[in-house]
Amino acid sequence: MARPPVLKANVSFDLKTMPTSDTACPCGSSHTYGECCEPYHTEAAQAPTAVALMRSRYCAYVVGAIDYLVATTLPAVRRTDLWIDYQNTHKTIEWIGLEILNTWQGGEGDKTGKVEFRATYIQGDRRAVHHEHSRFRRHSGAWCYVDGVITDTATR
């Protein structure tokens, strides 16, 4: 039974690409959106590990959960134009796949963690792979994105 997603009024989902609670989660896990990233996007739960946060942030780019992307960026590194940047990325890039390659720490008992991933996307007529080693840190108990070393490679 489909239930309407529970959203904060200021969560800006793009209805065109938005999954429902019962459809496959865009992060590519074998779970439904409702059993995977949605509870994090709606703040019903907190991502328990760095890799769960990473997946939910990828998924937030797909569905346009811009407030979530800002909220899960470490406050110390939040630029004033961050919301606009995330929004622009969401509007101009079509994310088509996520592959987690490696994780270091980032577990339930850790304070820091790293995740290496490859995300495939289409921007205009260009298909490319975003390969990143991301750093995560807990802030007030919640996992936050700190920064990453990024390599973008056009694949056609």
Ligand SMILES: [Zn+2]
């Ligand atoms: Zn997910």
